[in-house]
Amino acid sequence: MRIAGLQKLTLLDYPHQVACTVFTCGCNFRCPFCHNASLVLPERSADEGLDADSVLAFLSKRQGILDGVCVTGGEPLLHEELPDFLRQVRALGYRIKLDTNGSLPERLRALLEEGLVDRVAMDVKNAPDRYAETAGVRTDLSALERSRDLLLEGRTAYEFRTTVVRGLHTEESLRGAAEWIAGAREYYLQQFRDSGDLIAAAGLEAFTDEEMRTLLEAVRPIVPAVRLRGVDGSEKP
Numbered sequence: 001m002r003i004a005g006l007q008k009l010t011l012l013d014y015p016h017q018v019a020c021t022v023f024t025c026g027c028n029f030r031c032p033f034c035h036n037a038s039l040v041l042p043e044r045s046a047d048e049g050l051d052a053d054s055v056l057a058f059l060s061k062r063q064g065i066l067d068g069v070c071v072t073g074g075e076p077l078l079h080e081e082l083p084d085f086l087r088q089v090r091a092l093g094y095r096i097k098l099d100t101n102g103s104l105p106e107r108l109r110a111l112l113e114e115g116l117v118d119r120v121a122m123d124v125k126n127a128p129d130r131y132a133e134t135a136g137v138r139t140d141l142s143a144l145e146r147s148r149d150l151l152l153e154g155r156t157a158y159e160f161r162t163t164v165v166r167g168l169h170t171e172e173s174l175r176g177a178a179e180w181i182a183g184a185r186e187y188y189l190q191q192f193r194d195s196g197d198l199i200a201a202a203g204l205e206a207f208t209d210e211e212m213r214t215l216l217e218a219v220r221p222i223v224p225a226v227r228l229r230g231v232d233g234s235e236k237p
Helices: 052-061 081-092 105-114 128-135 141-152 172-178 209-219
Strands: 003-008 020-023 068-073 095-100 119-123 157-164 187-191 226-229
Touching: 003 052, 020 052, 020 172, 052 081, 068 081, 081 095, 081 105, 095 105, 119 141, 128 141, 128 172, 141 157, 141 187, 157 172, 187 209, 209 226
Parallel strands: 020 068, 068 095, 095 119, 119 157, 157 187, 187 226
Antiparallel strands: 003 020
16 A cells, blocks of 8 residues: 555644544545645655555554544545555554545445444535536546445544635535535535645635635535634634
8 A cells, every 4th residue: 555645743634633644645536626636646746655564663653642543645445455554553552534535435334334444534525516527527426425324324423524615616506515415413614725736726716714704604504513624713623
């Protein structure tokens, strides 16, 4: 399993846990606003990355210091070796959070049924009728719905999250996204940030803090649990 990078300490990526973040390579989406383009498009990176054994050795030395491991990407579920890696992480006593775009529900279900994941963060790119535009590829909505429904069952801690980008999102589309996950117990609207490593930055901008608050209020009647991230005074991840 090729691992693109390791953030050795984070207080943000895994809520309420002192954690590290493992970045996997590759993704089956091409969201133009993706801030980790070098992970999605390997041709942009000359870094050979890390092997799983190196990461596991690091985690072995941090037992009792770190509480959890966040596995993100890219899209981690693309890696067939992921379950074995997570088993070894679990054997070291860590809690595990998985970030996913939701496109591989059977692989997600297998991890949940084996008890290898304690929390899942699933991206909700946009309203269903604007999903392909926002994901940058044709999407299988039925697969995404199966992942959504797995989480809505509430058998594991989860959150849905939408990175909100001017040029892709409107009040109407965000209401559509909220309706698609009606009943969610955690939903976050994340303010877009230009990392300088985007897939396609042209025409994309962040909404202002005040505009984000207005969008929040447009969504709240549908998903009362919705909160903001990235806005001054808002919830931190």
